[in-house]
Amino acid sequence: MKNQFKVICPSITPLPPLLATAIAIITLLPITIRADTSAKIMAYACYTCHGKELMSYNTPTLKLTQQLLAFKNGSKTSTIMERITKGYSNSELQSVATYINNPKNAF
Secondary structure, three states: OHHHHHHHOOOOOOOOHHHHHHHHHHHHHHHHHHHHHHHHHHHHHHHHHHHHHHHHOOOOHHHHHHHHHHHHHOOOOOOOHHHHHOOOOHHHHHHHHHHHOOHHHOO
C-alpha cells in the first residue's frame, strides 16, 4: 500500500497515524465548541422573553423541537414566535431544544 501511495504522490510523505489523528481532532474541535456555544447563545435569546420559566417547562426535546418547527412552518401561531423561528435552520432549532432540556444548562 505504501508503494502505491508513493507512485501516485511521490513527493508527499504519509503522516504517522497518531499525528494524523491529532490533527483531525484539533481541526474538528472548534466546530464542536462553536456548536455548543451557538446553542447557548440562541437559548439565551429564548430566555430574554421566557425568563427562568424556560427551564421549568419540562417539554421533551423532541416535542419542543416539533413545536419550534411548527412555528417556523406556520402550522402553529403566536404573536412573535413565527418570525423568530424563521431566522433559524431546523438543526439550530433542534440544538436549542436539546440545550434547553439539559439540566446542566440552567440560566
